[in-house]
Amino acid sequence: KRARELGIAPGVLTPGKLNSITDVNGVLVGHTTLIKADSIRTGVTAILPHNGNVFQQKVPAGIFIGNGFGKLAGSTQVMELGNIESPIILTNTLSVSTAMNAVVGYTLQQAGNENVQSVNALVGETNDGWLNDIRGRHVQEQDVLNAIKNAGSNVTEGNAGAGTGTVCFGFKGGIGTASRQLPKSLGGYTVGVLVQTNYGGVLQVDGIPVGEELKKFSFSNQLLNNVDGSCMIVIATDAPLDSRNLERLAARSMLGLGKTGGIASNGSGDYAIAFSTHAGVRIPHQPDSTVFTMPLLHNDYTSPLFMAVIEATEEAILNSLFMATTTTGYKGRKIEALPVNTIKELLKKYNHKP
Amino acid sequence: KRARELGIAPGVLTPGKLNSITDVNGVLVGHTTLIKADSIRTGVTAILPHNGNVFQQKVPAGIFIGNGFGKLAGSTQVMELGNIESPIILTNTLSVSTAMNAVVGYTLQQAGNENVQSVNALVGETNDGWLNDIRGRHVQEQDVLNAIKNAGSNVTEGNAGAGTGTVCFGFKGGIGTASRQLPKSLGGYTVGVLVQTNYGGVLQVDGIPVGEELKKFSFSNQLLNNVDGSCMIVIATDAPLDSRNLERLAARSMLGLGKTGGIASNGSGDYAIAFSTHAGVRIPHQPDSTVFTMPLLHNDYTSPLFMAVIEATEEAILNSLFMATTTTGYKGRKIEALPVNTIKELLKKYNHKP
Amino acid sequence: KRARELGIAPGVLTPGKLNSITDVNGVLVGHTTLIKADSIRTGVTAILPHNGNVFQQKVPAGIFIGNGFGKLAGSTQVMELGNIESPIILTNTLSVSTAMNAVVGYTLQQAGNENVQSVNALVGETNDGWLNDIRGRHVQEQDVLNAIKNAGSNVTEGNAGAGTGTVCFGFKGGIGTASRQLPKSLGGYTVGVLVQTNYGGVLQVDGIPVGEELKKFSFSNQLLNNVDGSCMIVIATDAPLDSRNLERLAARSMLGLGKTGGIASNGSGDYAIAFSTHAGVRIPHQPDSTVFTMPLLHNDYTSPLFMAVIEATEEAILNSLFMATTTTGYKGRKIEALPVNTIKELLKKYNHKP
C-alpha cells in the first residue's frame, strides 16, 4: 500500500489525481525490471518530459547537486543551456554508459533527427551493488529502449525499474512518486516527483521516529556504518519556469529528503532534476526566429511550488519504501521491506492523525 | 526554557557540554541588543572563530547558499580562497554596510595589522522589518564593535543580538544554538551551530506538526502568504576539514532547516557558513614557507559530521523559538512567542518521548 | 588619446557611436574623483542600467566570478534572482561598505520606494592602496551619491572615479570603456563594456608584446612580483537576454582580459557583471500579474555577442591605460602612464596595421 492509504499524508497541500509525477500533463514513466537468477536485481526507469520528440522540442530544466558523489551524465549541458533534450534515464551506477549509449542511439534514430550529430543523454544512477551483481553490468541497451517504449502514466513503485535492487534506511527502497496540486489562488500548478531511493540516515515517517524506534539507522552499529547510496530525484511541473527557477525548485527537494531522515552522506550521490512541461516554455531545436517569447512566473510566486516539491519529495520517498517488498539477491543477501505492521503500531503509539 | 529542557531532543547524537556553538573549542559569541522606544527591535551578533587575530590566523571555511535572496557580504572571497579572516557578523538587512564598515575598522586597528590594506568582512543578515523600524538603520558601528568585545562562551538565545526583531513560522524567532559531539569511534569531533531565524513554512517540532495543529503556516491564509524572511546558519567544528568539506558540511544544515518545516521560500536568504577551528588547519596570512602541511579528514569519514550538523541545526532553530519572548515593536505590531504550554500539550498528545 | 585614435582597434567588429558602454541605450555613467593632498587618489564610478527607478524596474543580470578574491557586495542575490535593482557602484576595496550604505540610502529615498525594506546594493572594488591612502577610507557617502547624480552618457576614462588610483601592468590604469555593434545580419545588438583596471600580467597591446619589450611584467623582478590587484568589468547589452545568458556573456569578458596579457593572479578580484537594457526584459518589482512574458534570444544566436564582449573588454582595458596619466600619490609613490611614444614605435616595429 502507498503511504497515503495508511493515512500518512505529509504536508498541507493536496496531491494530484494519481499522486504521481504523471499528474503533470504529458509526463510519462516506464520501467524495465531485471530480476534474474540469484544475483541480478536491477533495472531501468525512463521519464519522458513529453510524448513528442524531446530533442526537437526541448524543455527548460535545472539541476541541483545535493551531493555530487554520483555519475549523472549530461548535467553540465543542462545547466549551461537550461534545457533537456532526451528522456531522463535512471539505472545502476555501472550501467550509466550503457544507458547513455542507448539514449544516443534512440535520439539519432527518431524521425526528424536525421541530421543530429550531438545528443545530451541525461542518465542518473544509484548503486544497487548490495543486492545486485553490479559488476556484472547486466543492463542491456535494449532494456533502456524498452523502458522508454513502455512509458505511460501508470507508475509502478517499489522494486521496479531502477529501484529493483536499491536499499534505503536499511530497508528495501526503490521507485516512489507523488504530486501536489496548488490551489487556484496560488496558481493551480502541479508539481510531481519521482525518486530512486538508495540512501541512509535516521528514518522518520511523517515526523514519527521510525529509525530510532526500530534501532536501525546510520552509525547505530557496525553494520549500518556504510549504508551509503544515493537518491535521484526527478521533478516535473506545469508552471512556466525557466532554468533558473527550475534549479531553485530542484534545490528544495533536498529538504523533503531531509524530512525523511536522509543525511546526504559522503557516498550518497544526490541529484535533483527539474523540468517544466508548460507548452509556452518549450525550446525548439531549430527556432523559427532568433528571438522567441516565453511566459515566466515571477520570482515572487514561486514559494508555493517550493513547498509543493518538499511535500511531494517526502511522500515519494515514503512511497518507495512502503511499496517495496523484501528482496533476496546477490550473495544471498536479504533486505527486508519496511515492516508495515510495526509502522502501523508506531502510527498509533504516536497518535498520528489518520 | 531551551527545547531540550522540555524533553525535545532531535536526533540520535549527544550535544556538547553547553549544547552551543561555543562547545567548539575557541569559538566565542557576543551580542548587542537594541531595544529602544516603540520601534527599534534589532541588534548585532558576532561569532569569533578564535580569540586571536583572525586576519593573521585565518580559518578554513566554506559557504553554502541555500537561497541567495540575501545580502551576505564577503561570500565570494571565502569561497575562492577557502578561508575566513574576520569575525562573522549577523545583523539586519539594511545594516550590513554599517557592520562591514565596523569590521573593516576593527581589523585595520588590530595589533599586527598595521599594513593591511584589504579586509574581507563577512556579514550576514535577516530582515527584521516587521518588528523593527529597519528603514531607520539604527545599528551603529559601535554596536558592532561592542558585540565583538562582548564575545564569550555564553550565548544568549531568543530575542538577542541579531535575533531581537526576527519572526519565524509566524512566531517570535531569534538566535538559537546547539551542538553535537561525535562518539570517539566516529572521530570524537564537535559540531556547533548558531542560527538567526526569520523564515516561514510549516513548523514541525521534533516531528510534531505544530504548525498544522495551530493552523499557522505559510499560505494558510492571506496574512501568512508573505512570511518571507531568511535564516543565517553559522557552523563551527574542530574536525580538520578544508574548505571543500566545510562547504559540504554547510550544505547539510539546510536539511536540518527542512526538518523544522522551513521551505526556503523565494524571499528567504538562507546561507550557511562553516569553519574549522582545528589548530592544524589554520592558514597564516604570512606563511613561513610557500608550502604548509595540513591534516585533513578523509572524505569517507565526513558523514557523521553531516548527521551532526543536521541535528544541531534543527535543535538550534528550535532553541531560537523556545527561548524567544513575545515582542511588540514597529507600528505596534505584536508577535507572540511560541505557546509553550500548548506545545507541551501537543508533546503529550503525540506521545513524544520524554 | 584613446587606443583607437592611435590605430589600435582590436577585433573584427565595429564599435558603437561613442565606443562606450553608454552606446547601449539608456546606460549612464558618473564619476566622483578624489584627488586631495599628497595621499588621496581614489573615487567612485556609478553605472546606471537605465535612468528610471531601477529598484522598481529591475534589469536581468548575470555575474561571472573570474577570481573571487574581492569584495563585490550583492553578488549572491543577483545570481539567485537574476536581476539588478540598484545602480552599480565601483570604488576602492575599503570603501565598499560606505558605497553600500549610500546606495541603500539612495534607494530608500527614491520616489516610489517608500515601503521598501530590502535593497541589494551592487558594489565592486579594486585595491588602489599603492597610490591612495586606502586605510584612511576617504570616500564619503556623498561622493557616491554625487557619482550617481553626475551620471551621463559621456564617460571620462583613465584617472577618473574608481580608477583614480589604480595600477595596471605596472602602469597607471583606471577606467576604460568600449563597445561593439553587431551587423544587422547578426542581430544588430550593441554590447558595451566599462572596466576598472588594477591588475598584472604581461601587457599585450592588440597582439604586440609591450610588456616583454619594456621588460615590465609580473614576476620579471622583485618589484613586480606582487602586482596583484583586480579588474571589475561591467557589461551592458540591448539584446534580450535572461540572467543565464547574461552570465555566459559575462564569462567571455575574461577572454578579453586574457588578450591584454592579464593572468587573473591569486590576489586579483576579477568580476564581470552583465545586464540587459532591452525594454521587454525589465522585471517589475511589483508585477501586474503572476506570469509575465519575456522576449529571449535563442541560445544559438548568442555567439556574436560573446565575440563582441571579448573585443570590447580588450579595447576598454586598453583605453583605461591609454587615457591614464602619470600619478604621484601615497608615500610619494609614482606610477608612470603607458609611454605612448614608445608604444607608437612598437606599433611601427611590429608593423601594426593602422
Place this chain on the structure above:
Amino acid sequence: KRARELGIAPGVLTPGKLNSITDVNGVLVGHTTLIKADSIRTGVTAILPHNGNVFQQKVPAGIFIGNGFGKLAGSTQVMELGNIESPIILTNTLSVSTAMNAVVGYTLQQAGNENVQSVNALVGETNDGWLNDIRGRHVQEQDVLNAIKNAGSNVTEGNAGAGTGTVCFGFKGGIGTASRQLPKSLGGYTVGVLVQTNYGGVLQVDGIPVGEELKKFSFSNQLLNNVDGSCMIVIATDAPLDSRNLERLAARSMLGLGKTGGIASNGSGDYAIAFSTHAGVRIPHQPDSTVFTMPLLHNDYTSPLFMAVIEATEEAILNSLFMATTTTGYKGRKIEALPVNTIKELLKKYNHKP
C-alpha cells in the same frame, strides 16, 4: 613542425624538456587513431595521471567549465570529492558512452580493484562530425583500452587520437601539448597542458592576426557562421595543490584559449581538467587512518602557476594547429592544415621576434 620550431614561443616562461604534458612527472598519454575508408576520422586519447592504479591512488583534481555545451562524463564527482580515480579519456561526442564503458571495465579488472562497485570514468569530447561519420559511432571499447595501453611520454600531436577529425578556426585542429617550468625562485614546478582543439573565433598566433589576414574567422561569412565545436583542456602539475586551487588553475587556461582568438561560442563545450601529480597529495582509496596529512602550496604562491597554464595552453593549441595535416573525410569534405608558409610570411611581415 611545432610552433616553437618556427620561432613561435608565446609568453615569458620556459618550457619543460619535451614541452609536453608529459614533462610533469609520471603523466602518460596514449592515442588510438581511427582513419578508415572515406568517412572515419576519429579516435581516442588517454591521459594517465600516473602509471599505477589510479583508482586506489587518486589524484586531487579540479574542473572548470568554460562553456558547458558538452558531454564531459564524471565532472560532478570530481568537483564534489576533489579527485580523479580513472584515466582521462578524450574522444568524439557520440562515443563518450563507449569510452565510459571501457574505462569502467578497465578499472573493475585492474588488480586490486576486485571489490570495486563504483567507478567515476572521466570522459571528455569534442564533435568531429564535419570530417568524421560521427553518427556511425565507430569508436570501440577496445580502441579506448588500446589508447590506455599505448600511453607513454611521447605525445603525437595534430591528427592523432581524439584530434583525428577536429577542426579549429576553420583549419585542421587536433591534439596539441606544451609545458612550462617555473624558475626555482617561483617554486620550480612544472605545468603541462594537452588540448583537443575543435573551436572557432579569430585566430591569433602569438599576437599576429592570422585569422584577419587570411579573412577566415567566425561570422566573416555564411560558411563560418557555424564553426562551433569545443575545446578540451587537460592540465597536469607537480605543484602540491588541492582541488580548490586546481580548479582555479583550470579556470586560467581559458585565458590561454582567448589569446589564440577563441571565443567560447555557444556551441563550444570548453572544459578544463587539472590534477596534481605531487606524491604528497595522493588520496588513497582506502586510507590507513581517518586523517591524512597533505602538503599544500599557500594561495599566495599560485600566481606563477596561473601564468604558466595560460602560456602552455596557448602554445598547446598552436601546436595542435601547426602539427595537423590537411584532411579529407566524411562526404568528401576537406579541411586544410594551417598554411605554414603563409604564416611564416606573416611572422616576417609583423616582425615577429625569432
